[in-house]
Amino acid sequence: DAGVTQSPTHLIKTRGQQVTLRCSPKSGHDTVSWYQQALGQGPQFIFQYYEEEERQRGNFPDRFSGHQFPNYSSELNVNALLLGDSALYLCASSFPSGTTGELFFGEGSRLTVL
């Protein structure tokens, strides 16, 4: 049973560029959430997608956008990259009506902005 998979695992960009990160949820899951984890900090919620729509959003600027496809996979796009966007980006999947709200995470995409 495949867990949450993310790509790419590592990438380096320069300021002002745009980046797209990809996520495939755990088999059977239909909800995808994205988190940003800066070095030495806990993950921070970016947004959540369910039924191809953004359902919840954290305190992140519009430069951060996303998409969910009919097969439940998801993309995170970040435009006009800033140095402060350097972080580990974690994708998590779940059932919307799960008994606990437990999230299953991927190993993340580590973004470095130079």
Add this chain to the structure above:
Amino acid sequence: AQKITQTQPGMFVQEKEAVTLDCTYDTSDPSYGLFWYKQPSSGEMIFLIYQGSYDQQNATEGRYSLNFQKARKSANLVISASQLGDSAMYFCAMREGHSGSARQLTFGSGTQLTVLP
């Protein structure tokens, strides 16, 4: 105000001993859930244990148990019989609202646990 507070940036424990990782939380929602995740150096967040706000008993999962003190708003993780593989970052997290909806988790800043041989 911080919703999840982990006051121990780093902890050391001898192999085979027990260790307690502290977590306090702040919410006005009567319905909430508390989670502990383990993050090894690979980056993946691994779910360890869950406690619902209405659960009468403390949660246990193998060597992990959650010491839930609702009045004190604390949800400490106890790891018994520590193993070298337990060395990792540990995060406490909270979901506010009913468990029937997939809501966001709010994470603490984490505790780096090192198990010594």
